[in-house]
Each structure stands twice: as structure tokens, then as C-alpha cells.
Amino acid sequence: MTTAAIASHRRSSNPPLTGLGGLLALAARRDRIRLTVWIAVLTLMMVYAPNAMKLAYPGQAQRLARVNLLKTPAGTMLGGPMFGGDQTALGVMVANELMLTMMVATSILSILTVIRHTRAEEESGAAELVMSSVVGRYARTFAALALVAIVNAVLAAAMTLALAATGFSLLDCAAMCLGITGVAMVFGAVAAVTAQLWRQARTATGAAMGVLATAAVVRGIGDVIKSSGSAVSWLSPIAWAQQMRAFVDVRWWPFALLVVLTAALMALSIVLESRRQYDTGNLRSAGERPGARPIRGVFGLHLTLQRGPLVGWSVGLLLSGLAFGSMTKSLQDAAKSNPLLARVLSEQGFDGIYTTMTQFLAAATTAFVVSAVVRLSRDEESGLAEPVLAGSVSRWRWLLTAVVAAVLGSALLMLCGALGNGVGAGITLGEASTVLRLTAAGIAYVPAMGVIAGVAALAVALRRPWIGWLAVTYVVTALYLGALLRLPRWLIDASPVGRTTAPAHLPLTALAVMSVVAVGLSGVAAVIYRNRDAL
Amino acid sequence: MTSQRRNNGPAVEIHGLRKTFGRTVALDGLDLTVAGGDVSGFLGPNGAGKSTTIRVLLGLLRAEGGTVQLLGGDPWRDAVALHRRIAYVPGDVTLWPNLTGGQAIGLLGRLRGNVDNRRRDELIERFELDPHKKARTYSKGNRQKVALVAAFSCDAQLYILDEPTAGLDPLMEKAFRECVREVAERGAAVLLSSHILAEVEKLCDTVTIIRSGRTVRSGPLEELRHLLRTTVKVRTRAGADGLRDAGFVHDFSDRDGTVTFSVDRADLDRAMDRLTTLGIDELAVFPASLEDMFLREYQGANR
Numbered sequence: 001m002t003t004a005a006i007a008s009h010r011r012s013s014n015p016p017l018t019g020l021g022g023l024l025a026l027a028a029r030r031d032r033i034r035l036t037v038w039i040a041v042l043t044l045m046m047v048y049a050p051n052a053m054k055l056a057y058p059g060q061a062q063r064l065a066r067v068n069l070l071k072t073p074a075g076t077m078l079g080g081p082m083f084g085g086d087q088t089a090l091g092v093m094v095a096n097e098l099m100l101t102m103m104v105a106t107s108i109l110s111i112l113t114v115i116r117h118t119r120a121e122e123e124s125g126a127a128e129l130v131m132s133s134v135v136g137r138y139a140r141t142f143a144a145l146a147l148v149a150i151v152n153a154v155l156a157a158a159m160t161l162a163l164a165a166t167g168f169s170l171l172d173c174a175a176m177c178l179g180i181t182g183v184a185m186v187f188g189a190v191a192a193v194t195a196q197l198w199r200q201a202r203t204a205t206g207a208a209m210g211v212l213a214t215a216a217v218v219r220g221i222g223d224v225i226k227s228s229g230s231a232v233s234w235l236s237p238i239a240w241a242q243q244m245r246a247f248v249d250v251r252w253w254p255f256a257l258l259v260v261l262t263a264a265l266m267a268l269s270i271v272l273e274s275r276r277q278y279d280t281g282n283l284r285s286a287g288e289r290p291g292a293r294p295i296r297g298v299f300g301l302h303l304t305l306q307r308g309p310l311v312g313w314s315v316g317l318l319l320s321g322l323a324f325g326s327m328t329k330s331l332q333d334a335a336k337s338n339p340l341l342a343r344v345l346s347e348q349g350f351d352g353i354y355t356t357m358t359q360f361l362a363a364a365t366t367a368f369v370v371s372a373v374v375r376l377s378r379d380e381e382s383g384l385a386e387p388v389l390a391g392s393v394s395r396w397r398w399l400l401t402a403v404v405a406a407v408l409g410s411a412l413l414m415l416c417g418a419l420g421n422g423v424g425a426g427i428t429l430g431e432a433s434t435v436l437r438l439t440a441a442g443i444a445y446v447p448a449m450g451v452i453a454g455v456a457a458l459a460v461a462l463r464r465p466w467i468g469w470l471a472v473t474y475v476v477t478a479l480y481l482g483a484l485l486r487l488p489r490w491l492i493d494a495s496p497v498g499r500t501t502a503p504a505h506l507p508l509t510a511l512a513v514m515s516v517v518a519v520g521l522s523g524v525a526a527v528i529y530r531n532r533d534a535l
Numbered sequence: 536m537t538s539q540r541r542n543n544g545p546a547v548e549i550h551g552l553r554k555t556f557g558r559t560v561a562l563d564g565l566d567l568t569v570a571g572g573d574v575s576g577f578l579g580p581n582g583a584g585k586s587t588t589i590r591v592l593l594g595l596l597r598a599e600g601g602t603v604q605l606l607g608g609d610p611w612r613d614a615v616a617l618h619r620r621i622a623y624v625p626g627d628v629t630l631w632p633n634l635t636g637g638q639a640i641g642l643l644g645r646l647r648g649n650v651d652n653r654r655r656d657e658l659i660e661r662f663e664l665d666p667h668k669k670a671r672t673y674s675k676g677n678r679q680k681v682a683l684v685a686a687f688s689c690d691a692q693l694y695i696l697d698e699p700t701a702g703l704d705p706l707m708e709k710a711f712r713e714c715v716r717e718v719a720e721r722g723a724a725v726l727l728s729s730h731i732l733a734e735v736e737k738l739c740d741t742v743t744i745i746r747s748g749r750t751v752r753s754g755p756l757e758e759l760r761h762l763l764r765t766t767v768k769v770r771t772r773a774g775a776d777g778l779r780d781a782g783f784v785h786d787f788s789d790r791d792g793t794v795t796f797s798v799d800r801a802d803l804d805r806a807m808d809r810l811t812t813l814g815i816d817e818l819a820v821f822p823a824s825l826e827d828m829f830l831r832e833y834q835g836a837n838r
Contacts, residue, residue, distance in 0.1 A: 288669070295641065534595040
């Protein structure tokens with residue numbers, strides 16, 4: 001922290017961190033269940049994943065095949081850098097395959113926790129009561145950061161022990177887990193900064209998540225350029241943790257980079273917080289809009305409310321699609337030196353890879369779908385649903401228009417992501433037809449989005465919004481870690497995104513079944529919603 | 536209130552309404568009637584069940600027992616059709632932070648149908664609301680104005696107002712009272728839940744007082760007032776201490792020779808006779824206020 005800022009406040013007898021202890025206790029108390037679940041799941045992952053991998057790839061041959069697959073550009077994007085040495089050692093494989101997932105998961109936890117206790121509180125007005133008591137200017141921000149620091153310390157210790165229990169050397173485990181939690185601290189501090197910049201919690205969360213996504217993509221591109229990490233990789237803090245080379249040749253100085261960056265971001269958050277007033281952001285948002293277009297009805301309201309997030313998501317998906325698609329060429333090159341890849345490509349052409357890429361874009365889009373539908377639960381809690389339902393609006397219309405709006409939004413997003421994918425692949429390969437083919441393939445995922453929207457509607461009807469997020473977690477896990485975690489076949493096959501295999505195939509039956517399921521789920525949700533108390 | 540009554544049947548008729556939330560009994564046999572064209576006050580301390588009753592009337596909550604009739608229909612089953620004929624102002628107005636006040640008013644009006652645009656613009660003027668600002672920049676009072684404009688700009692048969700003036704300044708409260716009188720004039724019924732007893736006294740024809748989810752008193756305001764004691768403040772030439780033990784005198788207090796007590800209407804004659812014999816120096820008589828009634832219903836009662 002900037003000692004200068006603190007010192008100057010001492011002089012003015014207005015200590016900026018007064019009340020930090022009390023606020024920290026409050027935050028810990030509010031989050032005790034939420035954080036316990038996160039910590040338990042992440043720790044269990046560290047116990048489960050190495051054992052699952054040991055079972056999945058028992059022999060040297062299987063491991064070598066797996067490592068070769070991960071050396072492909074797509075594999076590198078979703079895994080980590082390779083440093084040579086014994087690449088089939090279990091520890092090396094765990095570090096390579098698991099670190100990125102764990103870093104993203106812990107970083108999301110940090111971002112959500114920081115925003116929840118800073119900007120979200122200001123937006124809801126709860127912070128006003130807190131700030132009116134004996135509380136220093138930066139105490140709320142630093143209570144949130146302290147909570148995140150404690151969580152990450154606990155996680156580092158628990159995950160290290162969990163991993164070491166599998167039989168790895170303690171030092172390697174500690175390096176890997178400290179790297180993971182170090183990155184999580186960086187993104188917690190990023191959230192502390194975005195919380196000062198924007199007035200709305202959703203924007204602040206979205207911005208921090210965007211930084212995280214950018215860091216992940218930059219790291220991936222850097223490592224695709226050079227598999228042990230190029231100069232581009234070093235632009236991303238995610239690379240720093242991976243460059244600690246756990247299980248290969250542990251070195252600690254990249255960890256210091258993470259610590260320095262975290263401290264610098266915290267200092268920046270202090271500067272930004274000192275330059276703003278309560279319930280405002282450093283970036284001004286327009287308060288007046290004289291020419292605002294009238295909103296025609298419930299459906300129009302849903303569309304208007306999701307417009308902002310939709311714009312952000314489309315840009316994100318378009319860029320991710322471009323990044324995915326542009327890797328096709330390097331994949332082709334990699335096949336020259338990688339016999340396994342060459343065999344896969346000669347069997348299926350690029351279609352298998354295109355399908356996987358489109359499925360990843362679709363998995364990301366499920367998060368948008370759920371957040372758009374589950375908004376109804378929040379509206380109910382905040383009282384926003386009351387004036388609508390007090391109008392001449394049936395519950396059916398309120399819920400089902402939200403589902404339709406979310407599905408329409410997802411169609412647009414899939415179009416953007418798939419267009420990016422197609423353009424990226426088309427340009428690098430010099431095939432114009434690929435653009436059209438891949439863009440059309442994106443639309444095939446709309447029935448799958450309908451199923452997810454239906455599950456989210458059911459979650460709203462049952463007042464259990466987490467069911468919707470569970471569906472997202474499940475889709476992502478089944479796609480990304482399904483084989484690695486040795487999930488049963490039927491469980492992986494039940495994922496609507498996994499069931500859609502465009503552009504490799506066009507499973508018309510599956511698409512029809514999913515459409516029916518989507519309508520059925522939404523219908524059941526609407527019946528339940530109609531027959532329960534609102535609010 | 537006298538001209539062109541469209542609706543002669545009761546606008547709201549609730550008998551023995553019950554509603555529980557888990558083990559909490561929110562409403563326990565509540566009765567409430569609002570006659571067409573009447574302005575009806577709905578009073579009760581915090582947590583008595585006023586908002587729950589209103590939400591049942593809006594079809595947001597389902598009644599567990601008793602009968603509820605809203606404009607001749609079932610508020611749960613016929614919610615959508617009935618909502619075309621009612622307007623609602625919540626006590627705590629939440630708005631979409633990104634929409635402007637004008638957008639919110641337009642949307643709420645359109646969701647209900649039958650909006651009178653000319654009247655809407657006139658109301659925006661009357662309530663001095665800037666409709667071009669985004670809702671998140673509004674204060675509580677301004678959010679309340681948005682809901683009031685949206686409600687009063689439609690031609691409803693029943694206006695349900697849940698503590699509608701919380702957050703309004705006295706000028707806007709006056710504008711609000713005018714709006715209520717206007718809609719009552721054209722024959723609409725109004726259910727006004729409020730804590731501001733002076734407002735209820737000024738506006739309402741009938742009053743229903745509830746406690747712990749049960750109706751404890753209801754009827755025309757004048758009739759209820761008759762049930763209450765009148766407060767007498769008097770300075771007499773002879774010592775008035777003898778009154779302290781008179782059976783018909785209540786709440787007796789004596790401060791520097793000025794005596795204050797309350798007395799039932801039936802005993803007013805006797806009290807005056809006694810005072811005349813003592814010789815009156817100064818005399819002030821206060822008719823029972825709603826506040827007296829309210830306090831008497833709740834004093835010492837466990838909610």
C-alpha cells in the first residue's frame with residue numbers, strides 16, 4: 001500500500017483504514033457459506049484431477065499422445081507452456097493442464113468477492129450506512145482485499161496439501177498453488193481498480209472479467225508463438241505463474257512479479273478512490289438522455305435491459321472466435337511434426353477442430369443466457385418485478401419473453417463468435433467458403449441455448465438461481481474437463497452443447513429433441529412460476 | 536365523489552383473509568371493504584400486514600384462506616384482466632437504473648393500457664419531474680413521483696396506493712392530494728395505506744385499522760371519531776382536583792392549575808356541568824383525532 005497516502009491521512013487525523021477489522025469480520029460472516037463451498041470444491045479438484053489423470057493415461061504411450069495433443073496451438077491455448085524435460089511425468093502434466101483452469105476459477109472468485117463488498121454495496125445503498133459510521137475512506141476496499149487475501153492464503157495452503165497428498169514434492173506443489181493464488185490476488189486487485197472506475201457493479205465485474213479473459217488469450221497466443229513462452233506471453237500475469245515452472249525447474253522470481261503487480265494495483269485503487277466521491281465512478285456515466293426511445297412492452301424491456309451486456313459479449317466472442325480461427329494455420333503446421341495430429345486431421349479434416357472451437361464459444365454463451373434469464377430472480381428481490389406484474393402482464397409473458405429475449409441474444413452472440421472463427425480460419429487458410437460454413441454452424445447451437453435458457457427459467461421459477469449457474473458449470477466442465485476428469489459417458493453426452501456437433505455433422509434429430517426440451521422446460525417453469533407467490 | 540359513479544359494487548371485498556410465510560402468520564382473518572367511489576384509509580403499525588394484503592390484491596401473493604374480490608373478480612386468477620382496471624403505487628419505488636424517468640413512466644403505462652398522454656404530461660408538470668434523467672440519478676422522492684405519474688395518468692377504477700407520499704415534500708403532498716380528489720371525483724375507488732394520519736384524515740371517507748394481520752376497527756371516519764373521547768383542557772377558578780376521582784374522567788393531569796383530561800362523548804354534558812360549577816377561566820376542547828384513535832388501538836398491545 002502507498003505509505004505516503006496513509007501517512008498524509010495520519011497527519012490529518014483521519015486514518016483511512018479505520019474500521020477495517022469490523023468490516024472484514026462482516027464480509028467474512030456474510031460470505032462464510034459461499035467461500036467455504038468455493039474453497040472445498042477447488043481443493044477437491046486438486047485431489048481429484050491428478051488421480052483422474054493417472055487413471056486416464058496410465059502408460060507412457062497414452063501420455064505421450066496426450067502431450068502431443070496439448071502441443072497443438074489449441075491445446076496450448078487451453079493448457080500451458082511446455083518447458084521440455086520429462087513431459088510425461090504426472091506432475092508436469094498436472095501443472096500443464098490444470099493451472100490455467102484453476103487460475104481462471106480462483107481469479108473469478110476474487111473478482112466476484114471484491115466487487116460484491118465494494119461497488120455492489122455502494123450501488124445497493126448498504127455502504128451508505130457503513131460509511132456514515134467510523135470507517136476510513138479506503139477501509140471498505142481493503143476489507144474486501146483482505147478477505148480475498150485470506151481466502152487465497154487458505155486456498156494456497158489447502159491446495160498444496162491436497163496436491164502433495166498425491167505424492168508430489170511439497171516444493172513443486174507449493175510453487176504451483178502459490179502461482180495460482182498469486183494470479184487470483186492480481187485479479188482481486190484488478191477488481192478493486194475497476195470498482196473505482198465504474199459506477200455500476202455489473203460494469204465493474206464485466207471489466208475485470210474482460211481483463212482476465214484478455215490475459216488468458218494473450219498468454220495463449222504468446223505460448224503458441226513459442227511453446228516455452230515468448231515475449232508476448234510475459235505480457236500476461238497468467239504466464240508469470242506458469243513460468244514459475246513448477247514440477248520442471250522451480251524458480252521463484254516470477255512470483256515476485258505477481259506480488260509487485262498486486263501491490264501496484266492496490267496503490268492505484270487508493271489513488272482512484274481518493275479522487276472520487278461516494279456512489280460515483282472515476283469514469284463519468286451520462287445521467288441524462290433526453291431523446292430516450294420509448295419501450296414498447298415487456299419484451300422490449302427485456303431487450304433493452306440486455307443490450308449493454310450483449311454489446312460487450314459480442315465483442316468478446318468475436319475476438320475469441322478470431323483468435324480460435326486464426327490458430328487453424330498453425331495447427332496445420334504443427335501436424336507436420338506431430339504424427340498424432342496428422343492422423344486426426346487426415347481422418348476428419350479440420351471439422352473436428354472447428355466443432356470443438358465452436359463448442360467452446362457456445363459454452364461461453366451459456367453464461368450470458370443464464371445471466372439474462374436469472375435476472376428475473378434479482379428483479380423479484382429488488383422489487384423491480386412488482387411494478388411490471390402489477391401492470392396487465394401475466395407471469396407467463398414476463399418469464400417466457402425473458403427466455404425468448406435471452407435465446408435471441410444468444411443467437412446473435414453465436415453468430416458473432418462463429419463469424420470471428422470463420423473469418424480467422426478463412427483468412428489464414430485462404431478459403432472464403434469457410435467463413436460462411438462456420439458462421440452458419442454457430443446458429444446450430446441455438447437449440448442448445450434454448451435448453452440452457454429453459455433450465456434457467458426453471459431456476460427462476462423454483463427461486464434457486466444457482467441451478468442456472470450449475471448448468472453453465474456443467475456444460476463447461478463436460479466440454480473442457482470431461483475426459484480429463486473421467487466423467488461417465490452419459491453425463492458428458494447429456495450436455496446440450498456437446499450434443500451439437502456442427503460443423504462436423506448436423507445432428508438434426510438432436511437439434512429437434514433439444515428444441516422440444518427447451519420448450520418443455522420453459523413451459524414447466526412458467527406453470528410453476530404462475531402458481532407460486534411472486535416476491 | 537358524488538358524480539357519475541360507474542361502479543356501485545364494492546371495489547375491494549376481503550373476508551377472513553389468511554396468509555402465512557413459513558411459521559409467520561402475516562394475515563390472520565383480515566376483513567377489508569372499499570366501496571366504489573370511496574377513498575378508504577388503510578392503517579396499521581409496521582409489520583401489521585398492510586403490504587401483504589396489497590400484494591394479495593395485486594395477485595402477487597396467493598390467499599390461503601378467506602375470500603378476496605377485486606372489482607368483482609379473483610385477483611389471483613384474473614390478475615391480468617383486472618390489472619387493466621387498477622393502478623398501483625408501491626411505497627418503496629424501485630426503477631430500472633438505466634432507463635430514464637420518462638421511459639419508465641411510458642413503459643408502466645403501456646403495460647397497463649389506457650394511458651391518457653395529455654394527462655401524463657400535465658402530471659409530469661404538476662409534480663415538477665424531469666423525465667429525461669436516468670432513474671439512478673433520482674432521489675427517493677423523485678422515484679415516488681415517477682410511480683405516481685404512471686398511476687394517475689391512467690384511467691383506473693381502483694387506485695391502490697401503498698404509503699405513496701413517503702419521501703414527498705409538502706408541496707408535492709398537496710399535489711398528490713389533489714390527484715386523489717380528482718380520481719375520487721370521477722368515481723374511482725382509492726385504497727390508501729398510510730402512516731400519515733393527517734393525510735388520511737384529510738382524504739379518506741372510511742378507515743380500516745389492522746393489527747397483527749387482523750382488522751380491529753373499520754367504518755366511516757366520522758363514525759369512528761364518535762367512539763372516541765374528547766380531550767378537554769381547562770383552567771378553573773376553584774381547584775379542579777376533585778375531578779380526578781370522577782368516574783367519567785380519564786387521563787387526568789394537572790400542570791400549574793391547567794387541567795387536561797379526556798372524556799367520552801356521552802359524558803361531555805356531565806363534565807361541562809362540573810366545570811361550570813367550578814367556574815371556567817379558559818377552556819379548549821379537542822375532538823378526537825385519528826392519532827388518538829390509532830394510539831389507543833395500539834397502546835400497550837403486543838404487535
